[in-house]
Amino acid sequence: MREPTTMTTAHQTVFDADNMTTLPVGTLDLLTAASGPSGPKGPGKGGDDGSGGDGGGKTGLVTKTRPKTKKPSLYKVLLLNDDYTPMEFVVLVLQKYFGKNREEAERIMLHVHQKGVGVCGVYTFEIAETKVTQVMDFSRSNNHPLQCTMEKE
Numbered sequence: 812m813r814e815p816t817t818m819t820t821a822h823q824t825v826f827d828a829d830n831m832t833t834l835p836v837g838t839l840d841l842l843t844a845a846s847g848p849s850g851p852k853g854p855g856k857g858g859d860d861g862s863g864g865d866g867g868g869k870t871g872l873v874t875k876t877r878p879k880t881k882k883p884s885l886y887k888v889l890l891l892n893d894d895y896t897p898m899e900f901v902v903l904v905l906q907k908y909f910g911k912n913r914e915e916a917e918r919i920m921l922h923v924h925q926k927g928v929g930v931c932g933v934y935t936f937e938i939a940e941t942k943v944t945q946v947m948d949f950s951r952s953n954n955h956p957l958q959c960t961m962e963k964e
């Protein structure tokens with residue numbers, strides 16, 4: 812791990828830390844940064860007015876930093892209907908792997924039974940993938956043809 816460092820270069824103030832991106836001033840304003848956390852603000856060495864003026868007749872690129880906070884993609888985990896898996900088994904799956912109470916599990920099971928497909932939950936990629944594997948393994952172990960898949964939201 813490097814320590815965050817502040818260096819004075821030909822480009823004036825450059826902030827360098829792990830997990831931070833450095834952007835030219837002005838770029839920041841184009842991003843939807845209003846809702847997220849942002850880096851140091853206000854006049855520092857070299858100021859933030861974009862002039863680059865330091866009284867020494869030099870010009871340079873003033874930068875600001877902000878933390879990288881990209882939201883992960885989400886995935887729906889789906890159950891598919893079939894003619895053979897017992898309703899009670901599907902209800903058990905929904906309670907065991909998706910944290911549903913009896914009432915909600917019955918509602919989702921009946922929805923899948925009537926419509927052909929239904930959403931069990933929405934998760935990040937790895938969690939969704941794990942749920943699909945767990946349900947498929949559990950169904951196969953119990954000799955049921957129940958199918959579980961995932962799709963990007």
Ligand code: TYC
Nearest residue numbers: 890891892893896898923924
């Ligand atoms: N259609 C099944 C039956 O009548 C019940 C069922 C519901 C199966 C949902 C799968 O994902 C499913 N026994």
